[in-house]
Amino acid sequence: MSSSNSAKKRRARVQGGWAAPSNVRSDRDKPKAPIGPAWLGKNVDQPVERKFVYEKPEEDNRVIPPEKTISKPGVYDISTEPSGVSRLRYFPVFIDPEEASAIYDTLYHELPWRQRTDVKKTGESFLQPRLTAWYGDVPYSYSGLTHDSCPQWHPTLLMLKDRLEEVTGIHFNSMLANLYRDGHDSVAWHSDDELCLGPEPTIASLSFGDTRNFELRKKPLPEEHGDFTYMEHIKVPLLHGSLLLMEGASQADWQHRIPREYHDKEPRINLTFRITYPD
Ligand SMILES: O=C(O)CCC(=O)C(=O)O
Structure with a gap:
């Protein structure tokens, strides 16, 4: 039409x-x-x-759901859909603050941080507003950019990977690190739903440094044409030394981001451990 x-x-x-x-x-x-x-x-x-x-206009009686905040340790089933249960597990003190500070210093100085160029859906390229580093036996590609494989893990990362494997029973083989230099750095709404991560990936996210808000929003049905107005929103202020696990359908049914902040923020390092399958 x-x-x-x-x-x-x-x-x-x-x-x-x-x-x-x-x-x-x-x-x-x-x-x-x-x-x-x-x-x-x-x-x-x-x-x-x-x-x-005369036809009465259709009334929209929907209400915008209030944003929920997760700050206590626990297991949170945030939605149940035909695609499955979307589950978050939050451990605010996974690593005690003193050890977390030592890990932060090591990673800040010793990881090969780089600012990479990303490509928008319109084809326009832009510098990512954060620094990143990738470790894994296979390369990792998303939105037009590729991180080359890097099988030589930093010893601190290997130690953290072992600890995560003990808690989750999952043998992670890759990790994307993000360094948010200040409150202006951010990552836009997205899902970690690339084919190479498998159908229901478990993502283990460790945070070090200043607290930043990790936000999630539920994906709307196709007939909403990308309008998220009435969708549920969740905020998790990720603390120094915390662990957040995203499981089940949480990549299929939700998006997440770290929004830009409009007041001063110290740097923050985030490590997201995953299983990546070769193409
Ligand atoms: O910094 C964070 O907590 C989120 C990072 C993230 O969304 C990603 O690496 O996909």
């Missing part, structure tokens, strides 16, 4: 319209000169009774 036709239809839905039986042509559509024998147009040319029909 063309956009002008759909605009007309929309107006008619709100204000009402001149209705005629749908199997009858309007005067405007009538052929100028008779085509074919007279009997052919017999029914078509009957005078039509038309009356104004």
